[in-house]
Amino acid sequence: MSSHEAPLGPKHRLVQQARLLARERREREAAGLAHMEGVRLVEEALAAGVEVAYLLYSPDLAERPRGAELLCAASARGVPLYRATPEALERAADTQTPQGVVGVFRPRPWALDDLGPGLVLVLDNLQDPGNLGTVVRTLEALGGGGAVVAGGVDPYNPKVVRGAMGSLFRLPVVKLGLDAALRGLRARGRRIYVADAGGALSPWEATLTRAAVVIGNEGAGPSPLARQEADGVVSIPMVGPTESLNAGVAAALMVYEALRQQA
Amino acid sequence: MSSHEAPLGPKHRLVQQARLLARERREREAAGLAHMEGVRLVEEALAAGVEVAYLLYSPDLAERPRGAELLCAASARGVPLYRATPEALERAADTQTPQGVVGVFRPRPWALDDLGPGLVLVLDNLQDPGNLGTVVRTLEALGGGGAVVAGGVDPYNPKVVRGAMGSLFRLPVVKLGLDAALRGLRARGRRIYVADAGGALSPWEATLTRAAVVIGNEGAGPSPLARQEADGVVSIPMVGPTESLNAGVAAALMVYEALRQQA
Numbered sequence: 001m002s003s004h005e006a007p008l009g010p011k012h013r014l015v016q017q018a019r020l021l022a023r024e025r026r027e028r029e030a031a032g033l034a035h036m037e038g039v040r041l042v043e044e045a046l047a048a049g050v051e052v053a054y055l056l057y058s059p060d061l062a063e064r065p066r067g068a069e070l071l072c073a074a075s076a077r078g079v080p081l082y083r084a085t086p087e088a089l090e091r092a093a094d095t096q097t098p099q100g101v102v103g104v105f106r107p108r109p110w111a112l113d114d115l116g117p118g119l120v121l122v123l124d125n126l127q128d129p130g131n132l133g134t135v136v137r138t139l140e141a142l143g144g145g146g147a148v149v150a151g152g153v154d155p156y157n158p159k160v161v162r163g164a165m166g167s168l169f170r171l172p173v174v175k176l177g178l179d180a181a182l183r184g185l186r187a188r189g190r191r192i193y194v195a196d197a198g199g200a201l202s203p204w205e206a207t208l209t210r211a212a213v214v215i216g217n218e219g220a221g222p223s224p225l226a227r228q229e230a231d232g233v234v235s236i237p238m239v240g241p242t243e244s245l246n247a248g249v250a251a252a253l254m255v256y257e258a259l260r261q262q263a
Numbered sequence: 264m265s266s267h268e269a270p271l272g273p274k275h276r277l278v279q280q281a282r283l284l285a286r287e288r289r290e291r292e293a294a295g296l297a298h299m300e301g302v303r304l305v306e307e308a309l310a311a312g313v314e315v316a317y318l319l320y321s322p323d324l325a326e327r328p329r330g331a332e333l334l335c336a337a338s339a340r341g342v343p344l345y346r347a348t349p350e351a352l353e354r355a356a357d358t359q360t361p362q363g364v365v366g367v368f369r370p371r372p373w374a375l376d377d378l379g380p381g382l383v384l385v386l387d388n389l390q391d392p393g394n395l396g397t398v399v400r401t402l403e404a405l406g407g408g409g410a411v412v413a414g415g416v417d418p419y420n421p422k423v424v425r426g427a428m429g430s431l432f433r434l435p436v437v438k439l440g441l442d443a444a445l446r447g448l449r450a451r452g453r454r455i456y457v458a459d460a461g462g463a464l465s466p467w468e469a470t471l472t473r474a475a476v477v478i479g480n481e482g483a484g485p486s487p488l489a490r491q492e493a494d495g496v497v498s499i500p501m502v503g504p505t506e507s508l509n510a511g512v513a514a515a516l517m518v519y520e521a522l523r524q525q526a
Contacts, residue, residue, distance in 0.1 A: 138509070
């Protein structure tokens, strides 16, 4: 932390690795590592007990009280800390304002048995990282049991990590194929619904406690397998001429309805 | 439409005006005009009977069937059509892919009496155009009565227009100060709730039929006036350690709950 060595430059191996982890899904999956940045997110990761591989920070971070506290907390957990030049930090960052700190962490390898008792959302080929981030944040806030990501955007895409605002460090998010996910959830006693237009049930008619709901791709909707395997199709009644809700909104309404039924 | 004149160049007055309307709120408010782009949005505006001041289009738009149909429909309504060079269209556009057409329209001057019977959301100094666009889309889809925009982001910001996906051409969206909005809504027989943490009521305990709900600013929450004037504070019960929901999600949950109570 109070290293006497020169700060890392933009060509240092760890700076390059952080940059790649922010940009390349393949790199994240091969290394089992992911990228985060900003004081708030790194604080949340440490508080959640996430394994942080290392932090890169700007020399002035330690001069701000909150920054100094962060470095202290990371150091106490044995996280390797590296000062980096402003150019190196910019290179390692995903946004233009990484707020003085970029981190590399090891996502937990969640499994179906880690899911909590609340509603589980199965995200069937979701494409928009902003949607996925909001879904994870909303699931945690409203007491959902977790998410299964079946294809589509990588849950450790930096935009998802930012959008989830720390929830991704705490909520079980399982990566699994759709078929295995549906069979595994049913074997664990969950009723499977799929959210889609033209279904027989409104959300308040479905029993969403002890259930999983499949949310389909933003354009194509749920895949045929999901429709075929589901115990029922749940539709949010559309009053206006709009064709569909934003996938993140549709997901949030399901989690809300499950919470209401529980209460 | 099959004009023999040369297409408009990037310095033409209408191209410059469209560009300014996309970028400057002051220009929109001074002229009472707004900006839209893309085949789908312009189709929705025409279908909704919105007054379109003019369209700028690329020469190749007329060669695509859907583009030709669009120009034909606009022409039948007496909308002035101007071919523009690709450079001019790019200059007039807000995004990098305006899909061959940029339009200028005159938003309807909605008033409180135009609001429908469904739930009304009062957006108290909302800042994020993406949030506002989603809120307008969700309100229309779930049968809300409309929105009152009390300060914050301009509802005719091009990002809101895009995010609302056509709903902004149909749903009543009233621009009004918070004080006048709350008094006017109450005078029209609506109960006023404010969505905030620590309230006495969960959404399913509040009577959201014939009501208005104030949704606060993304960072600061609802303003003191809203808290003071409201008949009750509605809180979405938070289970996880997350501090708050995304404002667009919170708004969507209220409209959903009103729809459920109605049904």
